[in-house]
Amino acid sequence: MTALVHSAWPAQVGLLSGRAIKRILRNPAQMIFPIAFPLVLLAVNAAGLDAATRLPGFPTASYLDFALAVPFMQGALFAALNGGQDLARDIEGGFLDRLAMTPIGGAALLAGQLGGALFMGLVSAILYLVVGIAFGAGIASGAGGALVLVLLALAISFAFACFGTFVALRAGTGEAVQGFFPLFFVLLFLSSAFFPRDLIEQEWFRIIATYNPVSYMVEGIRSLVISGWDGQALAQAFAIAAIATVGFLALSARALRTRLVRT
């Protein structure tokens, strides 16, 4: 703690991020489930929905390629959930109050906290990519596309983590963070994650999927896997991630100020 207080801003962020990462590494359940569950679902869905690739107009001949974007989204959701819960635990346990009495700035506090979620996002994104390729998925945009895919997955993880941080700071309890998790899943299932938007038969579902920002995040990742370089899909995905990041970061900063004032 003494080192934390006397160090400069980057060092403060590094120390707090290091603490968040260590906390994840020391609790294997926090890593294994978020990484394994999306892979199990991918394996099941790739076989269960393979018949969809025989539909006229389906964009690829392999459902594994089509669905590879989904684990990246689920991984980002789990990273956000875990990051938010860790912060809520710090609030409930009084660690944040103790930090508030040190000269550490609010920005360093937030950045340090988000470092853990970014780490989880990076590890899971690389793993999903490696497992996907190992099981026969092709990356149409090549090695450069794989790199952009990881960057996009990181941007999405960061955006979701900012939301998790905001909820944790605002509510201050792990239960509240948990309570928002089903909302993420609803957004994922009511998107074009499992079926191309133009092939969705039910009009009401297609409308929801069209207005659901998660659809564009999924389609950005998917474009790199199945169609190569699609500037529009990538721009939309990065833009939505950026807008969500800026918005939730601003809300988190305000919630942190309120919480520190209360302390």
Place this chain on the structure above:
Amino acid sequence: MSALARTRSVALAVAWRSIHNAFSNKAILLPSLLFPLFFFIAFAGGLSGIRNAPDFDYRSGYTTFQFAFICIQASAFGGVFTGFAIAADFEFGFARRLLLAAPNRAGIVIGYMLSAMVRAVFVLTVVFCAGLVSGMRVDGSLGHLLGLLALALAVSATATLWAAGIAMRLRTMQAGPVMQMPVFIALFLAPVFVPLHLVAGWVHDVARYNPFTALLEAARGFMAGEPTKIGLSAACLAALFALTVLWARGGLRSAERAG
């Protein structure tokens, strides 16, 4: 009072309490109601285009196809949610007092099982109404629908016994994923989205021997008015029920030993 009367009295008391808790506490009722409804909307709405795939031969439509899955899923998860309630009863000490007070402890498990079945009837009724509102076709007769209900209730009872066995062994709510994950995986390793002959790869090989495949096909047969695999699904359910009775009895003995 005979042994049977004592068992019945304990079972009805536990069932009444558990049903009362479930219906008076939104935090318990809503997840068991909203999850099947949500999956029904997401699968029947988002994936219905897959019915146009070559060789997709279920004639009653994709909403009906998915409703049969949701019936089995909701019944199984209703049983698992009841397992959560049993674990909570142990964590808060109520189950220990129940073990001391009950003249026949098997009645406790039967009571929880009855309450899960009542909850399953409620959830299935709501999902069925939602299906009808969304234009779901029901080609089966009343007899077929009763057959489907019997199948769903048997799944609910079996899942409750499975979850009860774990809840009484571990006696903590943290055992939730241990109850839930095997059921979730077994369900999704059956032909959830398309008929079995359209499932590809290793999942097809697993699904052929997965008892939930027979249950799903029987449920879809009832909804389509073309009953199929009734004998096989009855045999699977009988075997699963017998195994889970033994499993739950072991759990009860473990809880008794723990005191």
